[in-house]
Amino acid sequence: MAGQLAILFWVMLVISLSEVDCFKPAADVYNHECYRECKWPPEPKTCRYVFTVEWQESMSAACFDCPFNMTDCDRPGCIPANGVERPIIVVNRQLPGPQIQVCEGDNVQVKVWNRLGNSEGVSIHWHAIHQRGTPYMDGATMITQCPISPQSSFTYNFKASPAGTQWWHSHSNWQRADGAFGAFIIKQAPNRDPNSDLYDFDLPEHVAIIQAWSNLPASPIGATTGNSLTINAKGRFESFEREDSDEIVYTPREIFRVQPDKRYRFRVIGNNACHLEVSIDNHNLTVIAADGAPIQNISVDRIGVGSGERFDFVLTADQDVGNYWFRVQVSRGFFCRNGLQEELAILRYEGAPQEDPGDRASPEGGLILNPAALETPNGITLLQIDSTDATDEKLQSTPDQQFYFELGSARLPGSHMFDSEDYPNPPLSEATEGFFHVNFVSFKFPPSPLLTQMEDINTKEFCSAGVNLAERRSVPANTVVEVVLVSERSTHPMHIHGYSLRVVGVGKLPRGTTVEDVIELDQQGNITRKLDNAVLKDTISVESGSYYIFRFLADNPGQWLFHCHDIFHLMDGMAIVLQVGETSDLPPIPEDFPRCGSWSKPAYENQKERKNGESVEPIEPAEKRRKQPSAE
Known part of the structure; x- marks a missing residue:
């Protein structure tokens, strides 16, 4: 050997x-x-x-x-x-x-x-x-x-x-x-x-x-x-x-x-x-x-x-x-x-x-x-330094789209982790599970790549509210996008793929301020923007109890991950995908590009499997194999 x-x-x-x-x-x-x-x-x-x-x-x-x-x-x-x-x-x-x-x-x-x-x-x-x-x-x-x-x-x-x-x-x-x-x-x-x-x-x-x-x-x-x-x-x-x-x-x-x-x-x-x-x-x-x-x-x-x-x-x-x-x-x-x-x-x-x-x-x-x-x-701060590259005039106009993203963490009850029938022990059933989120959605990576195999992914993987679900925001190509990040507690270094961002606003918030409070402040004209020579960044450390505002021109079609660069926070759900443009805006997928994802043989779902000439009942899903009530 x-x-x-x-x-x-x-x-x-x-x-x-x-x-x-x-x-x-x-x-x-x-x-x-x-x-x-x-x-x-x-x-x-x-x-x-x-x-x-x-x-x-x-x-x-x-x-x-x-x-x-x-x-x-x-x-x-x-x-x-x-x-x-x-x-x-x-x-x-x-x-x-x-x-x-x-x-x-x-x-x-x-x-x-x-x-x-x-x-x-x-x-x-x-x-x-x-x-x-x-x-x-x-x-x-x-x-x-x-x-x-x-x-x-x-x-x-x-x-x-x-x-x-x-x-x-x-x-x-x-x-x-x-x-x-x-x-x-x-x-x-x-x-x-x-x-x-x-x-x-x-x-x-x-x-x-x-x-x-x-x-x-x-x-x-x-x-x-x-x-x-x-x-x-x-x-x-x-x-x-x-x-x-x-x-x-x-x-x-x-x-x-x-x-x-x-x-x-x-x-x-x-x-x-x-x-x-x-x-x-x-x-x-x-x-x-x-x-x-x-x-x-x-x-x-x-x-x-x-x-x-x-x-x-x-x-x-x-x-x-x-x-x-x-x-x-x-x-x-x-x-x-x-x-x-x-x-x-x-x-x-x-x-x-x-x-x-x-x-x-x-x-x-x-x-x-x-x-x-x-x-x-x-x-x-980043707002107090100037880029040598003048801000694009398009970014100085009113943005076509505006997103407010709240960055945070929360906890779920033990029932989310442990089935009380299988885990009757109170310390487990009463436990809580922490997760990180963007707008209270904890990101889960899909079973196949979004960019190349979107058709293979169940649409139930995406939603606008909930936990442990992949979340995206659609952005039409060549539009001006403004994103407002709000962090109430921890500091989060947020990184975007595919772009550099103009940092146009930064501010400290009173303890307990929510994203709704920031929206109201903005609507009242109490949040200003720096639109001349704003610094370009692809990663921004959003301090606990603060907001950061950035703009970019969505001229690079793709599925771009936007996430906390702390690996623990990313693995625990602090991410979102910005889908820029439509499939028709993308270059062709390279020939023989690798594929992956779920597999099932349809014949197994509807008919018996034959083995050595004998009929064999297909294996039932786990949830159907749970202990059934006695017939007596």
Whole structure:
């Protein structure tokens, strides 16, 4: 048996290596032919990659003597993470996964292999890629495609647009929290970037993905807030004591290297359940982009980053040569499990000693962009920053459609979960089940993809009120849409697929304010809109007790998921689908596109099955097989 398994392993390895000949892995960004200086007018390339998704372990045997020997921590296949050994999901055996860097307008082809080996499906969402003309490549499981089944592959093929700091991640189950994510940078020619004169270098090693990392797999238990924070999947949670001394050592921190008097573009990506703040000791951060879209630059001390959000800033290395803390902290007053506080990386000037900075104390005060709380002292909200791209005149007119969405949570009685006949125990029958919702409808993913197999889905799956039902809103193509989001309790980072949104209104609400109260305030003229140079965002952290208003032109037909980017909230129902346009507005479905869903053989429903020449009664449904009353 062991010999057979070994042969199978080598066969699969040969198959994987044969794919590499045509699809280049993104292990080394610099060596990929698509990493180059971008030009305008564009000179597009076809950029091919292969992603292999599989389970691995952090702090595995591949780490040898890490962290006692720090060079072992850099061995191929070693993923130290925060020092805790646990199962993780990796892409190309990297954490974070491969970084893609291409030019605006390139054609991107990514062949994704599902090697998880546990019968679990996979899909990859290209976060913030609008997929104009290619809605089938969005990567949202059961919205735009079937999950990629085990030991099979799916090739995504789309245009790299819009430019900016984007990213990719699994959109199946809890896989993103377990490690299936990476950066996707779409660069521009200097004459296309309005802030290009503010920096000297824009390097792949200055991308920072920040995350709350759990010491247990998220997939089986839903742990998304974590035990510690990580920066590019590096952190310090577990301590290690040398056997020959009392010295305590830790896994390595991330290090960002700079040269004195140079200006560097940093790109921060939030893969976090908690709202986090980024700062660098003794340095100002000149913010030049939000969610990939350029803004009028603004200098701040800290940047707030919610799940799915991205911010680009320029750092000028104008301090004394030395080491400085690059800090990621949980926003004050923001709930995160297990008391997460801070994780540190190092900003290291060329010529500085290879040692940690001295002062661990966190600096206080200063300006903060995008704070977790709108009323934060010295806070600068999204409404107070300007896009470099003027607002489309169509968006300044009265919208054609307006939606008010209340974001919240509720609880159901135990009778929804437990049949009192089967579970007479009072603790169960009196229990309650929590769920998240949009307008009191808790979203359930359909049995087949909405975009390609709508005709296969029972219309009962959709409704306008209730729980645990898929909900959609129809939006005619080329209309102006305004959405008002209202959150009474928790903070929700809401992400839309297929679009960037103009944030035209933000406001704090008194405790207990409902969506009906907001509608009344709006009708009375007490809510204003900013219609000039409103910032473009695809992910918006809607604070507890606040409203956010955004507009967009519905010119990209498709079935676009709009959901909370906290995985736990999404899995528990906080989502809705915006159906833009009609089927006739969509491009043709790609030939031989995968299908999935329910199956039944009509003959079994109406006649007896024949087996070995004898008639056999069909199996009755479970509800008919319940205990029947005695005939006596």
